[in-house]
Amino acid sequence: MARCGVAVLVLILLVCVAAAAAGGRDHHHRRGSRASARLQLVPAAPGASLAERARDDRHRHAYISRRLASSASSSRRRAAETSTAPGPEASAFAMPLTSGAYTGTGQYFVKFRVGTPAQPFVLVADTGSDLTWVKCRGASSPSAASPSGSPRVFRPADSKSWAPFPCSSDTCKSYVPFSLANCSAGTAPCAYDYRYKDNSSARGVVGTDAATVALSGSSGGGADRKAKLQQVVLGCTTSYDGQSFQASDGVLSLGNSNISFAARAAARFGGRFSYCLVDHLAPRNTSSYLTFGPDANGAASSSRTPLLLDAQVAPFYAVTVDAVSVAGEALDIPAEVWDVKKSGGAILDSGTSLTILATPAYKAVVAALSKQLAGVPRVTMDPFEYCYNWTATSTPPAVPKLEVRFAGSARLQPPTKSYVIDAAPGVKCIGLQEGVWPGVSVIGNILQQEHLWEFDLANRWLRFKESRCAQ
């Protein structure tokens, strides 16, 4: 376990280099040229179409809905005990976080080192997962390849700190999601068959191992200080199906669960974690951080809203939406749509790309936005209902402001590119998807981009503020 004696909070995020900030502003003023330059990233990546992302998001939404339904009807899932008093020695550590656009996915990737000696992996940072897993020796799939192009697998036998859970253990029976029920010999390894979405699953055995993290150094303290987090719950995935794991080595679980990496790491580092999502189309070399522990930039000037950590919605993070407005006008959306107790509610999910709104909310938001954009010629582009030929009009209208107000008067005012998105050169679409009603709405990572989000698990707050997320 890390001995982090120095209680120094270090600036990790928001160290906005002047040049980067200037570049960002530039983007707003000369949208045309910058936007098309950025878009070239997408066709260059395999399987990158928005239609495919939308399909992935719909499958994920089905998975989220199924899990919510099963946790509501089962007592197996207990309330997560993530609460922890931030100790006086609370320090922080951070992991570089990048957009996965270079691989054609709508996910964000984090670098993670696990085992003894530590082996590096690139994992999907996923607030909707409770099990962290990496592809293991023997993992096979039609075209398994890591982002670097070479197959990369974890070899438990080569790690001195790997310890499998027996299938009879309480952790296996009560906390490992999708653990297999059969456990004829009590000492047999704890096996899982983690179902993500309709045709995507990961199978393997679960245990613990050590993760190596870089502590945010004390003031000007030259050498990087590293710490080992012991007994991180880790799945060793030996087989998997589906497209969603081809671009990464596995998943880093940031969900609200007793065994998630987020819960365990936050328990040791200040009871909280935060991430800043760079533009979803940002190149690979643009990274921000996933930080555990207090963040010097996080709290003070942020908006905050209660974070709902109920067992009913675990492992997802729910928030209460009070109102949505377009161009300053509050929309007429029935309150049940935002009520988790009435089969509605909204969750924040880093693993969903496009925001999914339950029908009544979707219809209201899209009607209000499209009304304001009525003067622009429409084009058809899968999977969106409203797309516009932005070059067909000499004076494109200003995109109306969308505002989401959360409980506690916290206002999210995403940049226009987060909801009227660049879908092709010269084409913009209202980048939202319709979700079934009754059903949960999901705030996806595109709507979260260019904001710093802090999940204060100990005190049950979600804090956020606008940020370029540039280093």
Ligand SMILES: *[C@@H]1O[C@H](CO)[C@@H](O)[C@H](O)[C@H]1NC(C)=O
């Ligand atoms: C449990 O069942 C699965 C298939 O359903 C099988 O692959 C696995 O070997 C079984 N595990 C044990 C410990 O019996």
Ligand SMILES: *[C@@H]1O[C@H](CO)[C@@H](O)[C@H](O)[C@H]1NC(C)=O
């Ligand atoms: C899942 O796979 C089955 C058979 O391989 C196929 O029939 C089905 O359409 C797939 N479902 C989805 C949502 O892709």
Ligand SMILES: *[C@@H]1O[C@H](CO)[C@@H](O)[C@H](O)[C@H]1NC(C)=O
């Ligand atoms: C998980 O839950 C068990 C039983 O409630 C508890 O003993 C354990 O400390 C919890 N672990 C974490 C990391 O919260």
Ligand SMILES: *[C@@H]1O[C@H](CO)[C@@H](O)[C@H](O)[C@H]1NC(C)=O
């Ligand atoms: C990132 O890579 C792009 C080319 O892909 C290059 O133009 C840019 O300067 C790089 N940025 C940094 C910060 O290295």
Ligand SMILES: *[C@@H]1O[C@H](CO)[C@@H](O)[C@H](O)[C@H]1NC(C)=O
């Ligand atoms: C958009 O309009 C321009 C000018 O009328 C036209 O040249 C272009 O083909 C249109 N683009 C699409 C995608 O329809």
